[in-house]
Amino acid sequence: MTTKKKKTGGLAGVVAGQTAICTVGTEGKGLDYRGYSIFDLAEHATFEEVAFLLLYGELPMIKELDSFKARLRSKRALPEAVAQTLEKIPATAHPMDVLRTGCSMLGVIEPENSFDDQLPTAERLLATFPSMLAYWHRFVTDGTRIDFESNEDGIAGYFLEKLHGKAPSDLMREAMDCSLILYAEHEFNASTFTARVCTATLSDMHSAITGAIGTLRGPLHGGANEAAMELIEKFSTPDEAEAGIMEMLANKSLIMGFGHRVYTVSDPRNEVIKGWAKRLGEEVGDTVLYPVSERIADVMWREKKLFPNLDFFSASAYHFMGIPTALFTPIFVLSRVSGWAAHVIEQRSNNRLIRPGAEYIGPGSRDFVAIEDREPDGGMV
Structure with a gap:
């Protein structure tokens, strides 16, 4: 008697690891970040609080949040080499390619020299992605080279200000902030799993995040x-x-x-x-x-x-909010980098190389035939 094997295409139903960062789909509808309901976070928290929660494991105290936000504000400016690279990317490029390239270039200019740098590196990416996206968009749209100084305290307001060249309305700032919270983390989705697979090889943070961006670019993951x-x-x-x-x-x-x-x-x-x-x-x-x-x-x-x-x-x-449609998925990146980085850090804390097996469905064992003795197959010459 043969036992029919359970189909696992796309790893559906396969538990690929453990995480303390997020639970998703509980009873078909739940979503918690480190035990906190998405409804509570969306109603009561700011995106910076949520990013801190994901990266550091707990919601921040007032002084911790103030310090975190100050660090992010200080890290918004792009290195000149990154800005010049963005200027060379044509207006016809997909903005996801812009962020993928910008992330990779930043990793060249400011490499993560050791895992001791992982939290500062994560904060730098969180702070610079809005700058990258707004800088490229404004440059290819009207030739403006935006500056990175701003009175906007949070990432949501900062991005909208730099995108439009003016301060957003309170409602738009709050709506964008909430949107960033909603997109921040989603367990072992395709892009996050990509980041963890890359991290498991002991690669650097920038490589893991670049891979995640490339995965999110696919229309079956991002782009909806x-x-x-x-x-x-x-x-x-x-x-x-x-x-x-x-x-x-x-x-x-x-x-x-x-x-x-x-x-x-x-x-x-x-x-x-x-x-x-x-x-x-x-x-x-x-x-x-x-x-x-x-x-x-x-x-x-x-x-x-x-x-x-x-x-x-x-x-x-x-x-x-006046955001061009082509920038919708890249906004996903501005938020999800907090979750991606949290997973990179978690993977490193108890790392094991991720290498699943595969069910072979090709031909059985065959004898090698010398090239001069091979018969044409299917009319090929």
Whole structure:
């Protein structure tokens, strides 16, 4: 009697390691960072508090937070060599490639010389990614070389200020801050696992984060918010959106921004970002995008029982903040670097090389045939 092997394509259902950083998908819908509910963090914390929690293991005291934020502010400026590298990247490049290149270049200019440097290195990346993205975007858009001085205390306000050349509204600053919290960490997702695999070889922080960015660039991991925005913008009214979605479903077209590999009941982050999208839409006088988004979500639930994930309403929220669609996924990086770095640090604390096995499905044992004796196969010459 033979036993049928359980399929593990994509490592679904396989426990690849232990972590004390995050729990995701508990009862199909939960998300906690180091034991704290995402709802509590989104409502009561700032992104800097959450980043500190992920990197250092506990929420900061007031003095610790003040010191942490001061360090981040002092680390925003880009080395001249990094700025020059960014200026050489064409406007046609995907902004994810910009951050991947910027991270790698920063690692050349400011290498992590030992693991004792890991926390300062993580803070430097957390501080500089907003600068990299805004610097390149402004340079290729209108030739502006932004300066890095700012009165903005937090990363959210700083990024929006440098992106637009002016201070954001309070609502936009708060919404962006909350968005960064929601995207900060998500257990062993593809990009995080990439970072841990790289780290397990005892490679450096910059290599691990560069690999994570490259993984996030793939449309099956990052990019759903960009695809969601492109979808939403196709429709002028909720009724038009419903008809369009019904046609897409009939044609079995892929609709991004719905469902999740881990969550089975709902994405808890969606509930939070949806509220911010509604408020932002009201602030900018939107009468189309948010109603269209709501109708699409309603149809997807009614027809397929698929719930919107974080990416879907993040799309309209970012649009209302004046952020170009191509920058949506890179904003993910500005946040998730805190989680990635936390996983790099955790992997190093109890490291073992990550090397899974594979089930071989190729041909059986074969005799070698000298090249002059090989018969043509399938008409090949």
